[in-house]
Amino acid sequence: MKNINNKILSGILVASMTLGTTSCGDDFLKENANHTTTDALLETGSGALAMAAGLYGNLRWHFGYEWAYAITLYGCDEFSMGSDETSLGWMDYNTAELNPAGSSRRNHPSPADLWNELYYGIASCNLLLKKAPLITSEQDRNSAMGEAYFLRGYNYYRLFCQYERCPLQLEPIDVSAGVPRNFKLASGEEVLNQVISDLESAYNLLRTDDWRGAGTWTKYTAAHFLAKALLYRQSERCTWKDKYPAKADLDRAIKLCDEVIDARGIENDYNNLYANWTGVDCAIEKSKEILMSALHNDASTTAGRYGNRTYNYFSSQFNTYSGGFVPRGQYIGEMDFQRCRPTEYTYAVFDNVNDSRLWKTFKTVYGICNNVAVPDYVNAENAPKLGDQGILFLLNKKSDTRFHKEEFGRAGVEHTFVNPETGKWVPNVAPIYADGEYVMNTYGTTAPNRANMYCAINKTADGSRTGEKGDAHRDITMARVGETYLVKAECQVRNGDDNGALATINRLRKRAEWKENEDREYYVDGTIAFKSNSTASGTTVKKNTDADGTKMTNMKAFEYSFIQKNSYVLSTGVECPESGWDASDLQIAGWDRLPAEDQAVLDAMGLSSSSLEGKINFILNERTRELLGEWNRWDELSRTKTLYKRAKLFNPETLYIQAYHNLRPIPQSFLDGLTNDSGKPLTDEEKKAMQNEGY
Template sequence: MNKFKNIGIVFLAMMGLLSSSCSNDFLDEEQVSKYPTSYFDTAQGLTDLTESLYGNIRWHFGYEWAYGINLYGTDEFTNANDLTNEMWNTYGSSLGPLGATKSTGAANDNATSPAALWDEMYYGIASANMIIAKAPTVITDVKVRNRCLAHAYFLRGYNYYRLTAQYGGVVLQTVPIIETVVRNFTRSSEEDCWKQVISDLRNAYGLFEGEVFTYGKGITWTKATAAHFLAKALLFRSSERNNAWNSAYKTDDYKEAVDACSYAISSRGALTPNYSDLYANWTGIDCPNEQLNEILMAAGFNGDAVAEGRYGNQTYNYFAPQFSSFAGGWVARGIWIGSMDFQRCRPTEYSYGVFDHVNDARMWKTFKTVYGVNTVKTPNPNAVKLGDPGIVMILNDKNDNTYNGFTFGCFSQNPTWKDNAGRLPEWSIAGRQKATSGSLTSKVGQFVPNASVLYQNGVYVAPTFKNQNVCNFFAGINKTDDGSRNAEKGNAHRDVIMARLGETYLLRAECYVRLGQFGDAMNDINVVRSRAQWKSGENRSYYNDGSQAFEKNPLNTGAAATNYINSNLNMNTYYLSNPGVAVTTAASDLTLKSFPANLPAEDEAVIAKVGASSDMERALNFILNERTRELLGEWDRWETLSRTGTLIKRAKAFNPEAKFITENKHELRPIPQTFIDGVLNKDGSNLSTAQKAAWQNPGY
């Protein structure tokens, strides 16, 4: 068990008292009187405070803000029927400085306020400031001192990265605030903020001792972690959002970012050979796949309640459809299914269509398309049995005509599912999917209670399935599924990956593109795409996810064990979704042969829709597409699109629900009004209305 995962956030909570934030939301995190401030005048106190920095990053995955801040309102995800954070997706009026509450138009009080990230990041910054200020004189052991400083510079740089990426220019507080209240803050420019981020990450990069895992192999921050985020910060500073002032930085930033990426790649070795090992093959708490060399940074969780913090890991809630409520109720939810059906993040048409459905294994190792019957309903004229396929999601493409004319839906609507000519759909008359076969059912006439399809007659029909205005029936992703939970709504225990080499290769490829080195960029892209290919001997119809951790769960007994077996059938709809493909275990080929000309058809379709024409635009949009295929749901899509100046165009093109997104406004988040209202002039007077307006981002 990794040591740091058991460290509570006592120190972070205490340092919150010293924070520059005006909010008190997190001051009750733990007992804050356990340690006096004098404890941090000792080497042990600063070492303990350094270890506690890991607790600050757990916050990102503890509640609704995980997806609202990072995934909503982009080209990849939109909202389903649950409207908790709808405003983050639609850019409605309740996404504003006053916060998202029922009084400002939010659906409920669980909605994420724009102040959430602001408050929490400054807590971590306060702790880092204390270490940076005191370690040079308090810690005499050079190695220990450098480790503490490396961690503090890294977290401060990371937290300011997140703040600047979301809000633009923010308050730069780089010295501790002790035994006083400061309220006459100055908002720094975005340029100065990126200078601070890059300086901190450079310091961390220089101070880390290579790939020395101070608190546990494979999970803690190292020189490669700092290198990865240094590259991201350099790339952000010199990307399109900052074109008004960044021209003097660009070439040097790109070259330094390439060098930083190259260190991370060379120091950690090759990518994990099987994409499934990163997410799908999660077998339980602290399993070996959480220690893969590809993982550069993760928020650590485990089964110890002390490690959960205030919220714990709630990410398993947000990516599944509402499978338990589909008419007929054939699939009951529970701890035996690794996700909850809170239907927050519904993939867009783009997120399905950007994949090569036949040759890209990532699609079928990421999307969950089959649920088994774990509850037989009555009446049951079709003799559905426990363990039969209960929910089937066919991810066909726009040119597929196989399912034209069929009525898809649920048992109570259409128990025979015949087309206008009285024919049963193909999936009803095939043989049951076995370990090496591609069909889905075991006998002629086998009935599946619920099924959906993406396209009929070339029309994307998935969003209006069952005549819903917003569909709650979709194929969600499995990257957070966790069968180790000790209750249906209990906290997840798996780590959340925050950085890995798959992204590092794509960052370096983007830098090469911006330097005009398209051949080098293609080489890096092909490293990522080669891993994504089907390997010889792979069963393309096999599927698994983190539900399998239930096999080691002490609750895996009796009815729960039966429900686990019946619910998780380890199959997908690959062959139903690609009806012209014969069953095969041959390898596929995804490698590019030219770049950025003659791209795959799925990429050319996206590029045409967004109107990209120059080599640079084509290459950049291809990399954004590849980031979707490689990193779908991995918590940084909004920042990536905002950075590259593509947020408005791609959200409008691919997310119909993002209907209020506005240029020159929504590329940044609103500064929390509660903070602005608390700022004073140097003479102690309140800010004027004009001064408050000057603090706020444009359009808010």
């Protein structure tokens, strides 16, 4: 990865990220290998639109490797880590570990990665904005410029969220005259105001329809992020917010949110956001709720360095602890890299009876897909077979008195649990709570702070992979209307409209309610895409065997392992009535009657639900339930200055976190390459003056 000093100014770098065609439809990301970038090309509508299509590629790097979760999810309240410490510095805030040069951990992300890649995209936008006014066609000109303004605004938004201060480079630089190195850091206020300006321009120029196909940046994409930027300007981290009339910013943000909500809407079923993913470019990727995504498919341009590797990061280490009952392979939609382990807070903040999002987000059952001898201590009549439950997680509550810790465990440790629903011993089984204590983190092979056995989320599962460690092919949602509701609700709270905010939240929670006669035990995730996988007839990588010792095909392993039933009844103790399930109710009657799960969080934080801080933290809880694992938690906690408090309370792995960690360090590689205006390298004192506090 090149130094930022080359990336920040080199507009010609757009050539290497341009992806080609200008046609509408889902194939606009297909690469045209003969495409080249010249000034002449930029002076035609088709050429400029091709270059604008190339801007979408700048989003893919976010999800290629470890920085996907390290920068966005680690070190917050929702996730800790398993026993793999690849990105430890991002979790525990050990400053020495944050420096890859000082870390012995392979693949540990650098604080400079985000900075470098965002400026790469900004340079591309600057070149396009310089040349696009020459385009004759007004529609083509507006479309190309709108996309360039949007990406530049989004990239500066991320830079502001993470670092606050950064150089504002708004023009392409003629590198033939040499690469300048005397950059100055703009203030946070200046950066955020530039974000708002760019997103305003994008909002005015972008089309309202998905004219490029699924994933098109539209007027509503810009409106969503413009609303977020205006809300940010009125949030706790902006110490200069009093310069800007709060009501004006918040009223505008609310109006923008309403425009997005009215035009795009939300899915009726939460499963249609992630779980019902059936393969490349399937129906749910075209959902109107999706406002922005990192686009992937089965083309070579979305593989390797720019491939989707997110399926690695949420599952527990089932291949290791399962005792051979559940080996990994492409027939299971995820890999067991055990990076993101939910905290107790994350499990506990859901209403496990009435909130369908819990059961449509977490994978609680894996089937036995390898013939393994059952321990002698298990009674023959209770011995499980292929296709029975091999891993089972119980998402119960702390008040649940039915379970005792010694009943449960992993395959290598003697335990007695027989599922009363099936009469079968389960080789690997764990509840969240037993005897009133949090125990989910005690059944792994290591100490509780490095447990490798836990219940994980399913939003990145991808059964289309053609290799055990191959690239995934699904798009990655980066913004959707479900979040727009929560942005609006927070603006309403800050604007003094408490009743309006609660009504907005209740409309979103309505989607999360179980529908009448909906099967609460039904489960699906993106593993289902394996039904049409080209490797189905091949032998499993781990040489799984059938009951007669025959090596198993991937399809047979899939059929055994993918059990489309969750642990709802056993976890909650709520049986299905003979007349069928009733609809559930998640509506909140008032701020003084918040759900018990939320009141417990506010009590732990010492907050009243009637205070502004209490209401904002309730909305942060709702963001967990609605947006868990969707790549923006660190930014949101930093924005509200709740990062330190919530991480200390709810994530014991944030060992070294301090208040100043509310900002990331300015990359040292950038500072080391700077000069003053006379061309001399900066002194250590000058570099320190440019660095964020505490680093």
